[in-house]
Amino acid sequence: MAEHAAVIGIGQTDFDAKRVDVSQVGLIREAAQRALEDAQLSWSDIDAVVIGKAPDLFEGVMMPELFLAEALGCVGKPMLRVHTAGSVGGSTAIVAASLVQSGIHKRVLTVAYEKQSESNAMWALSIKLPFSQTLVAGAGGFFAPLIRGYMQRSGAPDDTGIRVALKDRLNALKNPVAHLKLPDVDFDMIANSPMLWDPVRYLETCPSSDGACALVIGDKASATQERSAPPAWIHATQMKTEPTMFAKRDQVMPQAGLDCSAELYKKAGITDPRKEIDCAEIYVPFSWFEPMWMENLHFAPIGEGWRMTYEGATALDGDLPVNMSGGVLSTNAIGASGMVRFAEAAMQVRGQAGEHQVDGARKAVGHAYGGGSQYFSMWIVGDQPL
Amino acid sequence: MNQASQEQTALSAPHILEYDYRRSLGPVLSRFFTGLRAGKIHGIKTQSGRVLVPPAEYDPETGEATTDEFVEVGPGGVVETWAWVESPRASHPLSQPFAFALIKLDGADTALLHAVEAGEASQMKTGMRVTPRWAEESQGSIKDLSHFVPEAEGNADAPHPPAEATTDIVTPVHVEYTYSPGKAASRYLHGLKEGKIVGQASDSSGLVYVPPRGACPRDGVPTSREVEVSSKGTVVTLTIVRVPSENIKVELPYCTANILLDGADQSFTGLLQECNLDEVRIGMRVEAVWRDPSEWDYSSENIKHFRPIDEPDVPFEEIKEYC
């Protein structure tokens, strides 16, 4: 029933801890204009705009899309604002894709952003409400215990997380827009970095970034026109949610993620994801989430995701490269992070990834998650239509 | 500290959200705000020749970039529409009765929103001419232009600008709420006030939630039945925090653990103290340490922290589905 849709333009800002050279408007326009240039389109070619970002408290503007939309040429057009916690960048891309897949629109611009330097994410994520006690120290304070739970269950070697971080940090050196680049990074530097939320070390943690990501998603006719790069055909999208907490909820290996990826593969006609997927860009804000998500994405049996890291399967030259861009560990403008994952997957199958290109990538997974490991959004893109 | 009302079961208390956001301006707004410090109001030309005030990096009609041609407008202008605020709020730009107005400054094609001080409503008229009054001290914000007055009151001298350009602004956000956590949470808090931990069982599965949040999230049904649970429990997982957090005032490093109380089916985060951080571990038995009863309030802070007790560890297999 659904129409074909493809990514025909990709734009990312330069990411940095503080993009003090731009306003929120300038930030989103930088990404959007790069996406339009990539697609060789102008503002008037766009039918609708979908904006995504994480909590409004980060920038202190309630529903900021209302003031930002006109900076994206949206006057007189439909505009939607998506917010699904940390997975929002991915969900936003999926909503934009659905506007094309439904046959409603031909070309949709979608932008996800965060300008975290305007406040402090640790503050915004740990607002103390009356009657309660704030004990969870930001995202790290929430996720570190889950990582410990994974370590206990899987018996993974203690240095797995360091190995993930080293791989991602080396990949980031090949990505011109990545935020955190450590040219001298090595195993010891990460191992010796301070413990923040035991067992998570400083260099196993994502930075706080300003930045935006934009995609132009087009219908079949738009996708088959000659452009600077071939289209990335959207084979399947999937979103899945479960409650934050309930009695006996498995927070380490959430069912929502297992179901989301299983349904995603089914829609894309994939029966053996490890073999059929050429690379994956996934949401890993703390290094240990790579092995956890390898299992959750059915790339590895439960309890054995760490082996993929250990054996180098997830390295840029491995059999399933993961986080070629340097990942969330290197760049994390929270609201944009999910879309950056989806964009990287598309860049890979378009052959646009430069030094971090995986040779011959034809099918790639983009993945994002949010909340208490409860919101998932994913897509598969390919160099050919499904 | 919580001014809880006891008339009803449901509690409520003030909740204030405040933060001073620092916003970088980018080239166009930076020029605008730098100009305001010197008593100059800048618009910008769109590609179609319209002058936008306040200036923007884009033409709102098309999304196309504006030109790099800034135009000084005003300082006087015409009131296009206005709203008389007889009882200003504390957050309003003027404390005496005033008008919000859309003012089309001379040379501009769009109108600027600002405040007009005119004494009383009868002095306001659509089409009237107004002129700016400048703030005595520059804050680097739209308020450097303090407000407008009827032009008959005469033009003011431009202020002496500070040497540096305005590249960012600080916008304090202060919002006051009356927070009420709802029925289930209030019942739980009433228990804590009495020194009891009273969980609630799901109407569908009977599983016991501590603390209850109003629903059994698995089934979307209320948790009506109350079940008092033990102050003792088991650590199902944990972390040791070594990084400061703005809203948490515990000395670093400290251990927070996901604790499953005996009789509950869901863990929650608790502070683990009175033990060596090298010894904290999954499966460890702990108990709540309560504050002195005289300090008990409607608050989870009645429990100071948890501490280890001398009981054998619970095997991981028995608790793994709670972590």
Place this chain on the structure above:
Amino acid sequence: MRDVAIVSYAQTQFVRSERNQNEVEMLMPVIKEAVDNSGIPKQEIGFTCSGSTDYLSGQSFAFVMAVDAVGAWPPINESHVEMDGAWALYEAWIKIQCGEADSAMVFSFGRSSMGETAETLTLQLDPYTLAPLNADAISLAALQARAGLDAGKWTERDMAEVAARCRAQAKSNPDAQVTGDFDVDKLLTDPYLVSPLRKHDCPPVSDGAAVMIIAAEGAAHKATNKPVWIRSLEHRLDSHQPGGRDLTTSPSTKLAGKAAGVHKTAVDFAELHTPFSHQEIIVREALGLGKETLVNPSGGPLAANPLMVAGLARLGESARRIWGGHGSRAIAHATSGPCLQQNLVCVLEGE
């Protein structure tokens, strides 16, 4: 395009202040009611989408907790917009158009009373040049009202008549909050709140939640013998800067209405999300609705205005009226942003 229908709708009573229940507790019974009345087992509902905003309660991720009320187990296909529930409906409708789902649950909720609504909404303004002036929602609407008075588009009496009519119509709506018979001459002797607006021109502060179940053709017919069909669903946006547009018109409503085909046939009534009295006149004009068209039989936002819910409630109230046999074709409208910045238009039709 797939034909999609509203198959059930439930809402809380809209009240000035809901202090006893939190959002989850407000939602649970209405979700149950909507699901039970839909004829579709909860596990078969293919997609869920909600609309809300964090600043109503002053905490990040307020919508995450709302998932607790759904009973999202096994995990569900779900999304959320930081918008009025009417736009959550749009996302759900798109999902069905894609063939990704045959039915969907849409809900929204808000307890505006926890904060000072008019002031909270100043945070919605351009943070550089508008928000620091704290031009509250009532003052901005007053600028718009004056512009129309000056342009001769309406009078203060016209505005009071809208308010009196809406609140009289609300008398038959058990969920409405401000209802009754008001004398227009007497209303006009009231002092101004923010001139030219009087208290009666402004919406009440309301808390509430609403839930709607929609389904595509096959599923809708299977579920109910009274589907209310969504014949068209369109939305558009205007410029945010109040000084950059003609406040006395609503071009985005006009565009959305035209795309939705509102001019093609007559309707029995319209539910318009016009929180301020003069805004009904603007939206009527944009949609080409003459004096003869019954507007806001439910009382509309002047009778109850739960933020984030009031737009979805216009569609829901329309469906309820059609189910009640008081018409078969309606226009429902939702708005967002200062001075009617963003607008959604929907044509609904009973069988």
